[in-house]
Amino acid sequence: MSYQIVVCAGIVPDPLQTLEPVSTPQGPALKNEAMLPAVLDPWAAHALYEANHLAKNMPGSKVYLVSLAPKAKLQQVLMTIAQKVSFELIALDGPSTGFTDSHDVAAALAAAIEAIPGLDKSRLLLFGGWESAARAAGATLSMTGERLGIREQFQGVDSLTVGSDGSFEIRERVEGGKHLVSQCSGAPAVLGWATGNLPEPPNSPQVGMQNMRTVMPALQKAKPAGVAVTQQYASVALPKQQRSTRIVRDVAAAEVARELAQWIRGAH
Amino acid sequence: MDVDIVCAGFGPAAGGFLTTLTRGLPLADGTLPQILCYERADDIGFGVSGVVTKGRGIRASFPDFDPASVPMAAPVRSEKVLYLLDPVGASRRSATLRTADSLLRAAGVPEYEAFELPHIPAFLEKHDGLILSRGQFNHGVGGQVMMSGAAQIWPGMPVAGPLIEGERVVGVQLLDHELQPGMEIRAALTVAADGPVGPVGRQLDEHFGLPEGHEKREWAVGMKMVIDLPESCPLEAGTVLHTFGFPEPEIFGFFYVHPDRVASAGIFVPSWFDNPVRTSYRYLQHYLMHPYLWRYIEGGRLRSWGAKTLNESGRRGEPHLVGDGYARIGEGSGSTNVLTGSGVDEAWTTGVLLGEAVLELLTQSLPFTKENLEAAYVRRRRASWLEEESRTAEKSRDGFHRGVVPGLIGMALAGFSHGRLHIPGAPHEHMPAVADFFSEHLDADKIEAIRVETAAAGKPLHDALMDAWGWPPIPFDGQLLVTQQDALLVGGKVQAAPGYADHVVFKDESLCASCGGQTCIAICSGQALTQGETKPAFDREKCIHCGACMWNCEHGNVEFRAGAGGLHSAEN
Amino acid sequence: METILVLLHTEAGAPVGKAGLEVLEAARGLGGDVAIGLVGADCAAAAASVAGAGRLLAVEGEAFAQPRYATDASAAEALVKAAGAGIVLAPATSRWARCLPGVAQRAAGRIDTHVTGLNDGTLTRWYYRQRIEASLRRAERPWFLLLEAGIGPAYAAAGAAGAAYERVTAEPGSRTEAKGVIAPQSGEQTIKPEAELLFVAGAGWTKKQKDGAVHMDRAAELILGMLKGSGASLGSSKSLVDLSGEGHAVLPFLSHLNQVGQTGSTPRHAKGLATCCHGEEPHVVGWRFIQDRRAVNLDANCGWARGKADVLYVADAFEVMEELNRLLG
Structure with missing residues (x-):
């Protein structure tokens, strides 16, 4: 049993960066977006690690990474990601901002996936993040799956176990810190990953060298994707959140504890 | 793994090297050597150094360079050198400076506690130069190199050191990760471009020694902030201010205005500043609050922050530039001009020269022996403007070991005489002890009381000593004046990839236990070193890899090894 | 007038919960014709609890009790068609979050998630993980919205028991079976959503x-x-x-x-x-x-x-x- 695992992963500003929206003629954008260090969307990155893990355990499987992002920025992110896991890159040149519509992004991704030479939908697993640091909750991934005709979909996945008969046991995050356990007969399926359980793989020089054989050619031939902001934005702003903070200092720990105990016990 | 050329570090020097080299590839016969470059930081361009540069080398590489094509770049439009007086009365000024200050004040000159020099000596001015964010510039350069397909630059991959067999360098050893041992990358040519505190350059120095009469003894911490200027700031993009005199006479400062209402402001804390309480971050805040600057930046916002160590030995610190299987470029190769305070363009140019040399050797199918590299690279370097200017600068700063005024006079002498004249001076052998240093202001009992109090509260001693000395407290505003801990998080948190060992190691704990100065803690740019029980405690996640702990330990007790991560911002 | 469909999952014998009632009240504030699309094994109790709030539709059957994409999506797709909805609202539960984007795709519609406010055809939603707040409108229909909990007051039910609803048929096939819910950790549960x-x-x-x-x-x-x-x-x-x-x-x-x-x-x-x-x-x-x-x-x-x-x-x-x-x- 082997799979074609296609991981859809956008790039986003490093979540540790300070973000500020600005207006542009093309719609809302982030201030200094081109300058902000970017990373692979964190949930999608986990999906990529899971894909790699699964492919290693299923000989003959192959991992594709499909990404729509400004080419130069994508190249920069890939120099780190390409050292971690093996994949074949399919790059689309276009905006990575969260303010574009998931509908259009899904259309571009699905078209790129359909064009993969030798695509076998019966062995296709579409991976991605269930959340995104940019836009939404797995919407793009799910819509891409629909466009590819995949009607077994999972979101918030923390584990995928392949049975000897090719069936999947999948655990999805649901309300209350719990997992929903589902049994699926097998591929094709869409899996929007939460964080899973795999650590971030360390950078490996050999993996990087191997990936470079496809990464640079893919970037060089990345086609522009027709994605634009179509929503009518009335406003885009940082939430008002400034509170007046009472600072308690030079007070004994026991006193702090007493105040906290009272606060915890007190009715809200 | 075997490759043709491996380069350690991706800064301006490696940028110049790889740009020049890859432009000449593949060779006429179709040969495309395999070239790899490894960078410790998480991304290329995550170092620190906003820079004003004449940009001769950079412009030579990019004749059509358009500053508008690189974020934060601007042509220099105006330039001033300012002597800053001390508005708070805490600065340690010599009698000469105090007299000068009094005279200036009596003459009613300093409207904003600053005196503008009527003329900028030609050797200092940067007219027609560029203001650059080195991070953004390097980013662009790295992208172009990689898109050429002729070289690969891998960030987040620290090099532990060179592989040396006999007297020949045969490649580099990558750093061990707990999930995988560091790989050996064997190469016909190893290029050390890992800066003044990089492990490859330092281990080469240790193994091969320095040429006769050379020494690396002068250092500085350069620390800066990138600031979103308030709407009210009238300064134009391209404005450059060089300052001296405040917060301490020994501390030089700079202020550059980038496009879109952004400025870089910072200071240099040199090794010849003989104060054991050398807290760059606090000094930087006092610097920003100097009335001359504060009127421009008040109401602004800290956007990012960073620091690095500079090798200020210049040509005197030049190591063996080549040997069998290796060549050295950039700051670690002694390229910084200590008279003009310029390093980026010089580093870039060393890389360009090596790039040309390597192309020559590859074309002729000559091996990377010491002799061939001497003939191809060192010869080019000796014939360049770089060599001529670094000789002028070589001894220009020696006078600072006698004091700030002799130092400035020495610089002027060297600059105007093209290096024929200078004021000699020998560096201090030892940093003064805290008690001795503060003896005029504080008695030993008071210092001891502060020491005990800060240790109990887990607070930094140096900060308390600055308070006691008379420096006013910093009025934190959460916007521009933020704690050092917050600064570590602004504009991209300092990062330490998991799985790597601590890279700052104290060799002999008993030496730390008996050390009264603990300058390593005071100087630590990221507050990664704090008071520990016996030795200082090291927090890898706050280290920005500046290396100041290493050269500030007068016992030589800090081992500064290769590590991963550091600053996480490309705005610098 | 535009039809606004509110999608709600039901528990057999249980009335519609608070999050669902909040979405319903938000829908009523939009000024269109409100329809309620229920999905579950048996929707009677839920229908009763919202009777009077709008046209009642339901996809019923054991197959639709399970929280899984294929059946949830086909139920929602059928309800959207049956209602002729221009705007589709659902609470951002794990079930609706899983399937609603796919339903929007099938209906050739658009979707917004993380919606925290809805006023006069303009929504407020989060971007960049609750760091940037935007308000926007769309011309495209059908427009699907996943509404965060706490979006506004809950609908106060005034209906009588046994309210009639129209049954809508949907494709019950799926290659997936939901086996059950497990707590992720052995020992003491550390995540307690209801904790103060x-x-x-x-x-x-x-x-x-x-x-x-x-x-x-x-x-x-x-x-x-x-x-x-x-x-x-x-x-x-x-x-x-x-x-x-x-x-x-x-x-x-x-x-x-x-x-x-x-x-x-x-x-x-x-x-x-x-x-x-x-x-x-x-x-x-x-x-x-x-x-x-x-x-x-x-x-x-x-x-x-x-x-x-x-x-x-x-x-x-x-x-x-x-x-x-x-x-x-």
């Missing part, structure tokens, strides 16, 4: 303390003691859970499920207490929906707690928690 207090542990717990040593065991004891004494739900910063996942000797009871903040969850609790978090995301994003916020931190000038917490105690969390656990005992 969220206790956030930051990376500072794992750092070298005053004596230069790390005290992980003590930290673990104190945190677990706190959870036991207060009944709090446990959240943690990303750096802390990342350490847990990489074989480090850190808090054994933490997993990525506990993570709050930029790349974690944004839980809703009346109170939040952050400890040993400096510049950690709990103060920025993870706290977005925490009403009353306090922090214990060694740095009085911590810019990340200031302005975001209501009270910042400058104190050693180890010492404070020791005493606090005794008091909560």
